[in-house]
Amino acid sequence: MDRSEENRAIDEVIDRLAQQFPQLPADDVAAAVNETRPEFDHAPIRDFIPLFIERDAKARLRELVG
Template sequence: MVSALTYKRCWWRPPKPVDRLARQFPDVPTESVAAVVQDAQPAFEQAPIRDFVPLFVERTAKQHLRQAAG
């Protein structure tokens, strides 16, 4: 039996890092935001614990976007 809580988790997906960052930096083209996110990923390829890699990639990309914005 599927509970209501399980159902809610299934139909809702959090926005992807590129989408979140594109909203936070509306003056930066989405393609550029995606490139920054992609460039941040290799730094974490060898991370022994993979659970937090998406968070670290997003934070790194956000730092780069803030520096570029001035």
């Protein structure tokens, strides 16, 4: 997966999470995703990065909503 495909997939993650957490502002959802991204910057295999980011961001968002 090249970086442009990865960025598109991460944009889709933000959209999915915004739908799953409608009680949160879209900016908070995007922030949770963007805070998670640097954890995977140096991963050599990129194919599953969007999945890992979604999983971690979802956990952060669940904490926000209690």
